[in-house]
Amino acid sequence: MRIRGKLLALPGLLWLALFFALPLIFMLIISFYQRGVYGQLIAEFTMENYIRFFEPLYLRILFDTLVVSVATTLGTLLLAYPLAYYITRLPRAQQMIWLILIMIPFWINFLIRSYAWVIILRSQGVVNTTLINLGIIDVPLALLYNWGSVMLGMIYTLLPFMVLPLYVSLEKLDVRKLEAAHDLGAKPWQAFWHITLPLTKPGILIGSVLVFVSSLGMFVVPDIMGGAKSMLLGNVIQNQFLSARDWPFGAAISIIMMIMSALLIALYYKAMKWEERLEGTK
């Protein structure tokens, strides 16, 4: 029975091995292939695809992607922390309502959520039309298709990824420690800086990794809200596969992105362990 019972896990694990692990191995192999004249794959080993990534053009896009990802992470953190903190101070029943309110956008298609901003920001959009009708401006403002609108879209769509882990972390915070700090004469900001912030570091780290990894692979928001100039790594990869038909080069950039994601996910596991330990000491 022992052996037979264990086999229950087999279909699921086999499925993930076949359609998650195996495709990634295929991708790794193809990243060392050469591209034929018509975009076909030639199975001859080359490092060319990886070397090509170090051209200034692609390094520039990598740099932009990292800057946007860091800014998105910081932006969501600054907006999500006070919100998550506020929720934990509410009575239990109200907390549940707020959490569901925050969870819903997480499930709503982010294609739709980015598009909602397009109808607000475009030149014939809600903001411009209102301002023109009020006589404040004569010519529509260029609110869309720039780095600012990309940042807004990224922060907007990724916000729930940050709020939920922060909430989990803040919810575990022992209020007695804050009271003790208060009794010992700490000012509110001192208590926050020396107690709340250090004890919620795992939540900050988990949320940051989730947001950062998601922004690294983002291509839909820049595509819809960024216009042609605001290119991120995800858009380059997508172009290599669908327009340029250079799969080996696209695969090589994907592998580079995967390595960056893997390093961050390792950090995520560390933070998870840390959070479990903090729970143990409570």
Add this chain to the structure above:
Amino acid sequence: MRSLRVFSYGMIIFMYLPMLILVIFSFNQSRINAAWTGFTFDWYISLINNRYVLEALGNSLIVAVSTTIIATIFGTMAAYAFYKYRFRLRFLWKALIYLPMLIPELLMGLSLLILFSQLQIPLGKLTLILAHVTFSIPFVFLIVMTRLEDMGRELEEAAQDLGASPAQTFFKVTLPVISPSIIASMLLVFTLSLDDFIISFFVAGPNSTTLPIYIYGMIKRGITPEVNALATLLILTTIILVVTAEFIRRRGNKNARSIY
């Protein structure tokens, strides 16, 4: 605390206002989403008469239903096995289960595209289902596993002490306790599948467009208020499914605690 409250309410407005505006404009007479010119159902009516939308809806439903059935069965089986037995290389297996949730969807979609093209599997509903089950199994596993761990081992041990066979124990004791989480994960997987764009975009093929892919096309081609109507319906469906799932899951957890 007061400024914190104002800030938090502001954040909720920030999160919901854009979607609310979209919903409002889906009832606007004007073709341009800028000023209100009067109430109409026209965009919903033209949506219902749009052959391509109906086709995309059909594809989405076929894929979502198949995905839900397969992923729920396989995910629940795996969760039960992991709850019941110790595995060698447990870390490796857990990584296989959890990594699909963490890795960028773009990479998952493209690697599947490479796999299918190398194995010469034509892109279509089959490849969509294969891909959707892959990203859904981890969700089912996580939700059911959490429930099993909350349940503890005492109930199953008591049943076995009273002479129940393993199969009887599972179907008469365990399954009733975990069924709320199974139903909740079914609703969530259905939502995930119905809503997925990124992975579907790469593995759908030209003849099996799903609703999100169709919406993407509409946005790219130029904006008609029909998109607003379609997006509104999708938002509404998602909210109903997610809130129902959350309600069932929470109620299930509460009942289970009262057993003890």
